[in-house]
Amino acid sequence: MTQPTSRPWYRTVAGLLPRQMRRRLLCLGRDLASIPARLKPGARPVPWSSLHDVGGGEFHTVGRAILNSLVTEAGLTPDDHVLDIGCGTGRVAFALADYLTAKGCYTGFDVASSGLAWMIRHLPPAAAPFRIVRADVFNTEYRQQSAARAAAYRFPVSSGSVDVAFATSVFTHLLPPDAENYLAEIGRSLRPGGRAYVTAFLMTPERLAPAQAGRAFVPFHPFGEVAHVGDVNVPEAMIAFDEAVFMGWVEKAGLVLSPPVKYGHWCGEAPAPGQEFQDILVLRKPV
Numbered sequence: 001m002t003q004p005t006s007r008p009w010y011r012t013v014a015g016l017l018p019r020q021m022r023r024r025l026l027c028l029g030r031d032l033a034s035i036p037a038r039l040k041p042g043a044r045p046v047p048w049s050s051l052h053d054v055g056g057g058e059f060h061t062v063g064r065a066i067l068n069s070l071v072t073e074a075g076l077t078p079d080d081h082v083l084d085i086g087c088g089t090g091r092v093a094f095a096l097a098d099y100l101t102a103k104g105c106y107t108g109f110d111v112a113s114s115g116l117a118w119m120i121r122h123l124p125p126a127a128a129p130f131r132i133v134r135a136d137v138f139n140t141e142y143r144q145q146s147a148a149r150a151a152a153y154r155f156p157v158s159s160g161s162v163d164v165a166f167a168t169s170v171f172t173h174l175l176p177p178d179a180e181n182y183l184a185e186i187g188r189s190l191r192p193g194g195r196a197y198v199t200a201f202l203m204t205p206e207r208l209a210p211a212q213a214g215r216a217f218v219p220f221h222p223f224g225e226v227a228h229v230g231d232v233n234v235p236e237a238m239i240a241f242d243e244a245v246f247m248g249w250v251e252k253a254g255l256v257l258s259p260p261v262k263y264g265h266w267c268g269e270a271p272a273p274g275q276e277f278q279d280i281l282v283l284r285k286p287v
């Protein structure tokens, strides 16, 4: 989620290439750049980006920063049941393994088997029980071997059982019906008073012109009535939702936004100190 502030050489070269090649080169660049840190004595395991790409920044540093935001912004406590939607390779799960007590518990799910396999192999022992589930649903970018739709997927938790749910850099990869269902599933999973921490790209009327003029990190193109995408052939690669539509889905899911959206600088705005890249929403299920 957090983007590195300086632009490494491989990003500049990658920007000139077709998307899939660009992605591979970015991963390779990140992996090569990470070798000195991997060789340090006592280094914690870090997945290769080429195995399963979850974005820039140092894996454990970003994971700890997200955990910190869950605590300060979504009121996470060590005894909570946490739901990690699209857990990837467990960037946040590593931090949660140290944080949760035996009274807490963790459920994480994702569509990509390679990332989950790495996560299961490398997660450190934890006081809390950890449950990791592969969601067998289709995603053009992450899982093409399934015919099941995320729009009909039921999260692997019982209704009203979750204290804090979170999805970092996941709504940016869901088609509109999938995103609507995932918000409804968050509403179902949370206990009354539970909170969700969600990141997304929200397209506001003010952002439309800069996004279409290519001032965002990728040029965004209209996709149906409610979204803009970086690549119309692979819409899940990068998707921004019309903010009003997204907030309508939030309301329909029985969730309330509080505090207001923390807008990120993904649309080419000059970043303010401490400003994140993606937009951040904290959603609450009323008591």
Ligand SMILES: C[S@@+](CC[C@H](N)C(=O)[O-])C[C@H]1O[C@@H](n2cnc3c(N)ncnc32)[C@H](O)[C@@H]1O
Pocket (backbone or CB within 6 Å): 001, 053, 054, 055, 085, 086, 087, 088, 089, 090, 091, 092, 109, 110, 111, 112, 115, 135, 137, 138, 139, 142, 150, 167, 168, 169, 170, 173, 174, 178
């Ligand atoms: C950019 S990664 C972020 C991973 C993780 N949330 C993190 O912050 O490290 C996006 C993740 O969403 C997962 N994903 C995509 N579609 C999904 C879906 N329908 N359900 C669950 N996970 C999904 C991908 O497999 C990938 O691991």
